[in-house]
Amino acid sequence: MKIAVIGLGLIGGSIAKEIKTRSLGTISVIGVDRSEKHANRALELGLVEGIVELEEALAVADIFIVAVPVNVIENLLPQLLDGINSQQVIVDVGSTKGDICESISSHPMRRRFVAAHPLAGTEFSGPDAAIMNLFSGKKNIICEKDKSDEDAIAQALKIFDFLGMNTIYLDPSEHDKHMAFVSHLSHVISFALSHTVLDIEKDEKQIFNLASTGFASTARLAKCNPVTWTAIFEKNPKYLSEAIGAYITHLQHYKKLVDNNNWKGMHDAISQSNEISRVLDGIKLNATKA
Amino acid sequence: MKIAVIGLGLIGGSIAKEIKTRSLGTISVIGVDRSEKHANRALELGLVEGIVELEEALAVADIFIVAVPVNVIENLLPQLLDGINSQQVIVDVGSTKGDICESISSHPMRRRFVAAHPLAGTEFSGPDAAIMNLFSGKKNIICEKDKSDEDAIAQALKIFDFLGMNTIYLDPSEHDKHMAFVSHLSHVISFALSHTVLDIEKDEKQIFNLASTGFASTARLAKCNPVTWTAIFEKNPKYLSEAIGAYITHLQHYKKLVDNNNWKGMHDAISQSNEISRVLDGIKLNATKA
Numbered sequence: 001m002k003i004a005v006i007g008l009g010l011i012g013g014s015i016a017k018e019i020k021t022r023s024l025g026t027i028s029v030i031g032v033d034r035s036e037k038h039a040n041r042a043l044e045l046g047l048v049e050g051i052v053e054l055e056e057a058l059a060v061a062d063i064f065i066v067a068v069p070v071n072v073i074e075n076l077l078p079q080l081l082d083g084i085n086s087q088q089v090i091v092d093v094g095s096t097k098g099d100i101c102e103s104i105s106s107h108p109m110r111r112r113f114v115a116a117h118p119l120a121g122t123e124f125s126g127p128d129a130a131i132m133n134l135f136s137g138k139k140n141i142i143c144e145k146d147k148s149d150e151d152a153i154a155q156a157l158k159i160f161d162f163l164g165m166n167t168i169y170l171d172p173s174e175h176d177k178h179m180a181f182v183s184h185l186s187h188v189i190s191f192a193l194s195h196t197v198l199d200i201e202k203d204e205k206q207i208f209n210l211a212s213t214g215f216a217s218t219a220r221l222a223k224c225n226p227v228t229w230t231a232i233f234e235k236n237p238k239y240l241s242e243a244i245g246a247y248i249t250h251l252q253h254y255k256k257l258v259d260n261n262n263w264k265g266m267h268d269a270i271s272q273s274n275e276i277s278r279v280l281d282g283i284k285l286n287a288t289k290a
Numbered sequence: 291m292k293i294a295v296i297g298l299g300l301i302g303g304s305i306a307k308e309i310k311t312r313s314l315g316t317i318s319v320i321g322v323d324r325s326e327k328h329a330n331r332a333l334e335l336g337l338v339e340g341i342v343e344l345e346e347a348l349a350v351a352d353i354f355i356v357a358v359p360v361n362v363i364e365n366l367l368p369q370l371l372d373g374i375n376s377q378q379v380i381v382d383v384g385s386t387k388g389d390i391c392e393s394i395s396s397h398p399m400r401r402r403f404v405a406a407h408p409l410a411g412t413e414f415s416g417p418d419a420a421i422m423n424l425f426s427g428k429k430n431i432i433c434e435k436d437k438s439d440e441d442a443i444a445q446a447l448k449i450f451d452f453l454g455m456n457t458i459y460l461d462p463s464e465h466d467k468h469m470a471f472v473s474h475l476s477h478v479i480s481f482a483l484s485h486t487v488l489d490i491e492k493d494e495k496q497i498f499n500l501a502s503t504g505f506a507s508t509a510r511l512a513k514c515n516p517v518t519w520t521a522i523f524e525k526n527p528k529y530l531s532e533a534i535g536a537y538i539t540h541l542q543h544y545k546k547l548v549d550n551n552n553w554k555g556m557h558d559a560i561s562q563s564n565e566i567s568r569v570l571d572g573i574k575l576n577a578t579k580a
Contacts, residue, residue, distance in 0.1 A: 119502040139499060168499060175500075181490050182501040186508040189479055192540035194563035199536065200471050208569045209429060209458060211472040212409040216573040217510050218476040223567050226560035234553045244545040246489065248538055250482035255534040263524045270516035273484035277513050279498045283506040 002028040003159070004061035006054070006076070008042035009228075010121060011093055012067030013130025016047045018163055021132065032057050042127040058083040063091065063155055069231040070094040074103045081109040089152045091116050091159070095179065096235035097143045097172040105147075114156040115143040117175065118165055119183075125225035136164035143172045180239035187229055188244055190221035292318040293449070294351035296344070296366070298332035299518075300411060301383055302357030303420025306337045308453055311422065322347050332417040348373040353381065353445055359521040360384040364393045371399040379442045381406050381449070385469065386525035387433045387462040395437075404446040405433040407465065408455055409473075415515035426454035433462045470529035477519055478534055480511035 005016045008031050020029040031048035033039040039051045057064065064080060066073050073094045080090050081104060091114045094100055101115050118140045122129060140160045145153055160167050170178070197219070201207050233240055257266045295306045298321050310319040321338035323329040329341045347354065354370060356363050363384045370380050371394060381404045384390055391405050408430045412419060430450045435443055450457050460468070487509070491497050501509075523530055547556045 119500060121502070121504065138502065141500070168496075170496070174494075174496075178494060178497050178500045181487050182497060182505045185486070186483070186504045188541065188544050189483060189508050191560055191563040192537060192544055193476070193479060194566035195540045195559070196475070196533070196537045197471050197569075198562075198565060204464075204468060206458075206460075206464075207468050207472060208572070210409060210431070210468045211569055211573055212411070212428065213573065213575055214411065214476045214511055215472045216570055216575065217507050218479050219566055219570060220507050221504055222563045223570060224560070224564075226557050226564065229560055230553050230557040233548060233556055234551075237548050237551065241545055241548045243486070244541060244548065247482060247486045248541050248545070250485045251478065251534060251538050251541070254478050254482055255531055255538070258523060258527050258531045258534065261524075261527065263520050266523055267516050267520040269485070270481055270514070270519055272488075273481040273512045274514075274516065275488060276484035276509055279487075279501055280506055280509060280513060282498070283501055283503065285503055285506065 001063070002030065002061045003063045003065060004030050004032060004052070004057035005048065005065045005067060006032045006057070007066065007068035007072075008033045008038055008047060008127050008130070009067065009225075010125050010129040011118070012065060013042060013045075013047045013127045014120075014132075014134040015065055015067065015093070015118075015159075015163065016042070017045075017130045018132055018135065019159070020046070020048065022162070030057060030061065038127050042130075045127055045130065047127060047130050055083075058088075061088070063089045063159065065159070066090060066092040066094070069228050070096045070100065070235045071231040074100050074235070077104050077113065078107060081107045081113060084109060084112060086112065088112060089114065089155045091156045093118055095183070095232045097141075097175045099235045101144050101147075101172045110147060111149040112152055114148045114152050115172065116156060116160070117141045117143075117179075118160065118163070123220050123223040125228060133164075135160075138165055140165040140167040141170050141175055142167055143170055143175055145169050176236050177239045180236055180243040184232060184236060184240050185243040185247060187221045187224060188240070189247070190219050190224075193219050194222035291353070292320065292351045293353045293355060294320050294322055294342070294347040295338065295355045295357060296322045296347070297356065297358035297362075298323045298328050298337060298417050298420070299357065299515075300415050300419040301408070302355060303332060303335075303337045303417045304410075304422075304424040305355055305357065305383070305408075305449075305453065306332070307335075307420045308422055308425065309449070310336070310338065312452070320347060320351065328417050332420075335417055335420065337417060337420050345373075348378075351378070353379045353449065355449070356380060356382040356384070359518050360386045360390065360525045361521040364390050364525070367394045367403065368397060371397045371403060374399060374402060376402065378402060379404065379445045381446045383408055385473070385522045387431075387465045389525050391434050391437075391462045400437060401439040402442055404438045404442050405462070406446060406450070407431045407433075407469075408450065408453070413510050413513040415518060423454075425450075428455055430455040430457040431460050431465055432457055433460055433465055435459050466526050467529045470526055470533040474522060474526060474530050475533040475537060477511045477514055478530070479537070480509050480514075483509050484512035
C-alpha cells in the first residue's frame with residue numbers, strides 16, 4: 001500500500017511519521033506540500049520516504065490523506081477527485097466538515113472520498129510539530145459514511161485503526177456544531193485571553209513574571225497557527241458565533257456575581273461548573289509533547 | 291526548627307510533604323486542620339509528623355504556615371498574632387494580599403508576620419492533592435517586606451528557598467491586580483466554559499465524546515475547589531471585575547470578526563495573540579501530577 005500525505009504540518013506530518021515508523025516499511029508514505037521549505041524539512045525529519053508533485057502522487061498512491069487548511073481542502077478536493085481512478089481513496093482530516101462535504105456532494109467520484117476528523121493536535125504547527133502517539137487512544141469522526149463506498153471506508157478505517165483511534169459517525173452539521181463548542185470556542189478563549197493580558201502588560205511590565213500554570217493552561221491554544229485557525233473559523237461561522245455568544249453570557253453572569261458581592265451565588269456557580277470533572281477525567285492527554 | 295502548617299489542603303499539604311520528606315527529619319513538621327477528616331488523612335498520607343490543636347502549635351512551633359482559604363486567613367491572623375512570642379514567625383500563603391495585609395496592619399505583632407504567595411497549584415484540592423515538587427522552579431511573592439522584621443523575612447525565605455522558589459517583592463494592590471489578570475481570570479474562564487458546554491449537553495448527549503486536549507486545557511481549572519476560589523474572588527472583586535470586563539470586550543471583538551466575515555481581521559488578531567508564546571515558553575509546568 002502506498003499513502004500520499006498532502007500537507008506535512010502538525011496533523012499530516014504526525015500521520016506520516018507514525019505510519020512510516022510503525023509499519024516498518026510495509027506501508028509506503030510519500031508527501032506532497034506546496035511549501036518547498038516544509039517539504040524539505042519533512043524529508044530531513046524523515047516523516048516521508050519522498051516528496052512528489054501532486055500529479056505524480058495521483059499516478060502512484062492508493063490512498064490520499066488531505067491535511068491542508070480546511071479552506072484549501074475545499075478548493076483541492078474537486079481537483080483530486082477529478083484525477084483519481086475508481087480504486088483510489090481520498091480521506092480528508094480537516095477540522096470542519098459541513099462546507100467540505102457540501103463542496104463535493106455532486107461530484108461523480110464522491111463515493112471515493114471519506115470525510116474524517118481525527119480529534120488530536122497540539123498548539124504547535126509545521127513539520128517540526130509532527131510527533132509520534134498523537135492519535136493513540138483518541139476519537140476519530142467520519143461524516144456521511146453512507147455517501148462513501150464501503151471499501152473506501154474500510155481503507156480509511158485501516159489507517160485510523162493503525163493510528164490507535166476509535167472512530168465514531170456524525171453528520172457534518174452535528175460535527176460542526178459540537179466542534180464549535182468543544183474545540184473552536186476553546187481557541188477563541190485563549191486568543192482573547194492573550195490580548196487581555198498583553199494589553200495590561202503595556203502598563204504593568206512585571207505581570208508575566210507572575211503567570212503560572214493556570215494561566216499557561218488557559219492561554220496555551222493562543223500559540224496556534226493563524227492560517228489554520230482562521231480557515232477553521234471561516235468554515236464554521238454560524239455555530240462559532242453561537243458558542244462565543246453563549247460563553248459571553250456566562251461570563252457576564254460571573255461578572256455580575258462579583259459586582260453584586262453575591263458570594264453564595266458564586267459558590268453555587270463554581271460547584272455547578274465542577275460537574276465538568278466527569279468529562280475531563282475521560283480525555284486522554286497527549287502521550288508525547290513536541 | 292519546628293514548622294506548623296495550618297490547613298492541610300493542596301498548598302499546605304504539599305509544603306508539609308516536601309519539607310518533611312526532603313529535610314530527612316532535620317525540620318519537624320506538625321499540622322493543624324479544623325476538619326478532622328482532613329487532619330486524619332494528612333496523617334495517614336504522612337504529610338506531617340503529628341496533628342495538634344492550634345493552641346498546642348502556638349506553644350511549640352517556630353514558624354507557622356497559614357494555608358487556609360483567604361477569608362479564613364483574614365479572620366485567623368489576629369488570633370495567631372495575639373498568641374505568639376517575639377521570636378515566632380507567621381507566614382501566610384494566600385492567593386490575595388490586599389485585605390490580608392490591611393487586616394493586621396496595626397497589630398502590635400505585625401512585624402512577626404510575612405505576607406507571601408507561592409505561585410503554584412493544580413486543579414485538585416484536599417490532603418490527597420498534596421504532591422512533591424509543586425513549588426520547585428516557580429515564583430514566590432512577598433508583600434510589604436519592610437513591615438516585617440528582617441529575621442522573620444529571612445526565616446520565610448529559608449522555607450521558600452528550600453522549596454526551590456524564586457522570591458520577588460510586590461505591594462499588595464499590585465499583587466492583587468496582577469493576579470486578577472494572570473490567575474483569577476483564568477479560573478473564571480474555565481468555570482464559564484464548563485457552564486457553556488454543560489448547557490449544550492442537555493440537547494446534544496454526544497458532545498463530550500468529542501472533547502479533546504484543547505478543551506481539556508481551557509476547562510481544566512473548572513475542577514477547582516469552590517470554597518477556595520469563592521474566597522479568592524471575594525477578596526479581589528475590583529480587579530477581578532475589571533479583568534472579566536476587559537476579557538469580554540476582546541471576546542466581543544472576536545465575535546464581531548466572525549459575524550462580519552472579516553477573515554483578514556481574524557488572521558491579524560490571531561497573529562497578535564500568538565505573541566503570548568514568549569510568555570508561555572517561560573512558565574515552568576508541574577513536574578509531578580497528582
